[in-house]
Amino acid sequence: MTDRIVLAYSGGLDTSVAIGWIAEATGSEVVAVAVDVGQGGESLETVRQRALDCGAVEAYVADARDEFAEQYCMPTLKTNALYMDAYPLVSAISRPVITKHLVAAAQQFGASTVAHGCTGKGNDQVRFEVGIQTLGPELKCIAPVRDLALTRDKAIEYAERNELPIETTKSNPFSIDQNVWGRAVETGFLEDIWNGPTKDVYDYTEDPAFPPAPDVVTITFEAGVPTAIDGRAVTALEAIEELNRRAGAQGVGRIDIVEDRLVGIKSREIYEAPGAMALIAAHKELENITLEREQARFKKTVDQRWTELVYDGQWFSPLKRSLDTFVEDTQRHVSGEIRLRLHAGTAVVEGRRSETSLYDFNLATYDTGDAFDQSSARGFIDIFGLSAKVASEREQRLHGKPDLSAVDSLEQ
Numbered sequence: 001m002t003d004r005i006v007l008a009y010s011g012g013l014d015t016s017v018a019i020g021w022i023a024e025a026t027g028s029e030v031v032a033v034a035v036d037v038g039q040g041g042e043s044l045e046t047v048r049q050r051a052l053d054c055g056a057v058e059a060y061v062a063d064a065r066d067e068f069a070e071q072y073c074m075p076t077l078k079t080n081a082l083y084m085d086a087y088p089l090v091s092a093i094s095r096p097v098i099t100k101h102l103v104a105a106a107q108q109f110g111a112s113t114v115a116h117g118c119t120g121k122g123n124d125q126v127r128f129e130v131g132i133q134t135l136g137p138e139l140k141c142i143a144p145v146r147d148l149a150l151t152r153d154k155a156i157e158y159a160e161r162n163e164l165p166i167e168t169t170k171s172n173p174f175s176i177d178q179n180v181w182g183r184a185v186e187t188g189f190l191e192d193i194w195n196g197p198t199k200d201v202y203d204y205t206e207d208p209a210f211p212p213a214p215d216v217v218t219i220t221f222e223a224g225v226p227t228a229i230d231g232r233a234v235t236a237l238e239a240i241e242e243l244n245r246r247a248g249a250q251g252v253g254r255i256d257i258v259e260d261r262l263v264g265i266k267s268r269e270i271y272e273a274p275g276a277m278a279l280i281a282a283h284k285e286l287e288n289i290t291l292e293r294e295q296a297r298f299k300k301t302v303d304q305r306w307t308e309l310v311y312d313g314q315w316f317s318p319l320k321r322s323l324d325t326f327v328e329d330t331q332r333h334v335s336g337e338i339r340l341r342l343h344a345g346t347a348v349v350e351g352r353r354s355e356t357s358l359y360d361f362n363l364a365t366y367d368t369g370d371a372f373d374q375s376s377a378r379g380f381i382d383i384f385g386l387s388a389k390v391a392s393e394r395e396q397r398l399h400g401k402p403d404l405s406a407v408d409s410l411e412q
């Protein structure tokens with residue numbers, strides 16, 4: 001039987017050409033796999049038909065939108081994941097769900113190898129291939145752009161020569177990756193990091209400089225995930241989509257950063273993630289009132305490590321799984337409502353309300369009704385500061401003065 005290769009297919013020029021390119025270079029049959037993670041655009045059926053028209057022996061399409069929202073975006077929300085304190089992992093979380101479908105298709109169609117359209121310079125090749133090695137250790141990987149010299153120019157020439165049913169003239173200067181969690185745009189004039197982004201870079205967000213009237217939205221969470229918006233029950237996918245629309249209209253969630261790729265390159269990327277950024281702002285504040293202090297402090301460390309692992313392509317790794325267990329446990333009481341004001345590029349929390357809140361009015365108030373026993377604060381401070389005081393007394397004994405070197409060095 002002829003060897004088969006499963007190709008991660010987007011429907012665009014490069015992967016359409018890759019179907020024939022891989023077949024010619026390897027002598028294998030190509031099975032195209034397209035996964036809908038909410039990137040919008042053409043219907044799955046159109047994409048499927050194009051794959052077949054470009055020479056795929058089989059085409060497998062999967063509507064993974066709910067799966068992506070529930071099993072990939074929601075864990076990302078629970079960790080408030082922002083790589084380098086800014087990037088909500090848009091592309092990084094879509095690779096594992098696509099990988100899952102690639103491996104399933106390889107098994108279903110009897111393929112020995114999985115192919116993807118990534119270059120040799122980015123994170124995504126790592127995410128795909130580490131994921132494939134983990135979920136289908138028997139599978140080989142190949143990347144035609146990286147391994148079979150499939151350049152953009154050659155792709156255009158190949159598509160025209162073979163009359164592939166795909167647009168070759170629509171020249172987009174940017175490399176774009178998008179899904180329901182957000183949108184990533186790089187290359188072109190953005191590679192000069194002094195250049196500001198122009199209007200045409202954006203698609204999920206309106207210009208925050210010209211906002212419509214403020215939009216106040218109430219988001220209900222249960223155990224860390226949104227379950228209703230303004231009192232209407234929503235699925236995870238619907239919550240993200242509605243907030244993409246409403247926060248996007250206010251220009252919320254535009255991000256412009258130079259980030260550290262796993263492969264050692266610093267690269268400039270523009271992101272738009274209106275729904276994700278609004279949800280993270282709300283979720284963080286709900287955690288502020290529902291997590292116990294030490295749990296919250298430690299969770300920040302876990303969140304950061306989780307985010308780096310996922311950015312680095314370790315979605316299916318043992319450590320990531322163990323951290324998931326911790327995070328899941330912290331979310332038990334992260335339930336309640338957050339009122340957010342979306343306006344002119346900002347998503348600001350205005351109100352919070354929760355049955356499982358740890359905020360105690362009677363402990364916090366400076367007015368009548370104060371239940372906090374202030375007299376116990378003195379003893380607490382004496383003991384809390386005791387070890388530093390004992391150390392300071394030693395300095396007095398040895399040098400005749402307290403150790404103020406930290407202060408002195410600041411004053412110099």
Ligand code: ARG
Binds near residue numbers: 089176
């Ligand atoms: N730099 C981002 C990441 O590694 C996005 C990668 C894809 N970006 C793109 N514009 N094609 O997660």
